[in-house]
Amino acid sequence: QKEVEQNSGPLSVPEGAIASLNCTYSDRGSQSFFWYRQYSGKSPELIMFIYSNGDKEDGRFTAQLNKASQYVSLLIRDSQPSDSATYLCAVNPYEDYGGSQGNLIFGKGTKLSVKP
Amino acid sequence: EPEVTQTPSHQVTQMGQEVILRCVPISNHLYFYWYRQILGQKVEFLVSFYNNEISEKSEIFDDQFSVERPDGSNFTLKIRSTKLEDSAMYFCASSQFRTYEQYFGPGTRLTVT
Numbered sequence: 001q002k003e004v005e006q007n008s009g010p011l012s013v014p015e016g017a018i019a020s021l022n023c024t025y026s027d028r029g030s031q032s033f034f035w036y037r038q039y040s041g042k043s044p045e046l047i048m049f050i051y052s053n054g055d056k057e058d059g060r061f062t063a064q065l066n067k068a069s070q071y072v073s074l075l076i077r078d079s080q081p082s083d084s085a086t087y088l089c090a091v092n093p094y095e096d097y098g099g100s101q102g103n104l105i106f107g108k109g110t111k112l113s114v115k116p
Numbered sequence: 117e118p119e120v121t122q123t124p125s126h127q128v129t130q131m132g133q134e135v136i137l138r139c140v141p142i143s144n145h146l147y148f149y150w151y152r153q154i155l156g157q158k159v160e161f162l163v164s165f166y167n168n169e170i171s172e173k174s175e176i177f178d179d180q181f182s183v184e185r186p187d188g189s190n191f192t193l194k195i196r197s198t199k200l201e202d203s204a205m206y207f208c209a210s211s212q213f214r215t216y217e218q219y220f221g222p223g224t225r226l227t228v229t
Contacts, residue, residue, distance in 0.1 A: 032215045043207050043220040044159060088159065092215045102147055102214040103161040103172050 002027045002093045006107035014115050019076040021087050021110050026070070029094025033065055033072045036088040038109065044088055048074060079114045086111045118142045120221035122208050128227045129198055137193045137224045139208030148191045149209040149218060150183065152176070159207070165191065166214070198228045 003026040013019045021035075032051055036044035050056045050063040050072065062075040072091075076083055086109040093101050121140045129135050141148050150162040163173045165183055182194045191210075195202055205225050209218040 034217060036220075043205075043223045046217055046219060049217045090159075100215045101172055102164045102166075102211070103149065103174070104151075104159075104218060105161070106159040108158045 002091075002105055004089055004091050004105050004107035006087075006089050006110050008108055009111040010113050011110055012113045012115060013079050015079060015081060017079050017114075019079045019083065019112055019114070021074040021076075021089075021112065023072045023074075023089030023107055024070055025072070025089075025091045025105075027091065027093050027105075028067075028070060029100075030091045031094065031100050032092040033063070034090040034104065035061075035063060035072075035074045036090060036106075037083075038086045038088055040086075044090075076112075079112075081114045081116050084112055084114045118144075120208055120210055120219055122206075122221035122224050124224060125222065126225045126227070128229065131200060131228055132197050135195050135198055135226065137195075137206050137208075137226070139191045139193075139221055140189050141191055141208065141210030142219060143189070145210035145212050145219075147171075147211045147214055147216075147218075148185070149211075150193045151207045151209060151220075152204040153207065153223075154204045162193070171214075195226075198226075200228050202226060203228045 035048040048063040050065045056063045060077045064073045088109045089107040090104040123138045148165045153159045163177045205223045207223045208221040211218045
């Protein structure tokens with residue numbers, strides 16, 4: 001059973017701080033990793049994707065990938081109250097017979113609360 | 117900015133009835149997906165569709181479910197005989213290529229009574 005694990009939180013940070021969100025995955029063959037933000041009652045919104053080991057920065061967001069440790073993280077700098085949401089980690093699974101699959105496996109999400 | 121659209125936003129139906137959920141993927145995308153999210157639970161994959169056929173499906177996607185691309189823009193999910201446990205948010209998503217980033221529509225909230 002391919003799994004994506006996240007701490008459910010809530011993670012509470014003060015406004016202006018760095019929020020650090022973590023995710024581990026079970027499928028060693030996975031190649032593509034995504035972070036989505038989901039506000040209550042809304043659909044997942046893609047905020048970052050990363051395919052290679054290392055860091056990828058986009059504005060206030062940095063995704064970090066370590067395939068050897070099967071670990072992907074998201075850092076949010078200068079956190080704002082509007083960043084308060086559930087952050088979903090998602091992974092494309094890999095099948096020996098078919099390679100990387102198109103479907104996404106999601107974690108349960110980490111609820112982030114940014115306090116003014 | 118192009119986006120995925122879905123209709124209706126909310127569908128209420130009685131158990132045993134058929135429902136069709138509609139989606140318009142982003143126009144230059146080739147891969148289309150349906151996911152569902154039961155209230156308070158994780159997003160779950162149902163099915164992916166490419167080149168007018170199903171490319172992957174999950175265990176949830178049984179004979180009660182079907183997908184279709186009836187024309188060049190719409191992508192539909194049909195549930196033949198709805199059950200109470202089908203109540204969920206259903207999200208359509210699309211991507212340009214198979215393992216590329218997927219963009220989600222706003223969802224259809226399905227309530228089965």
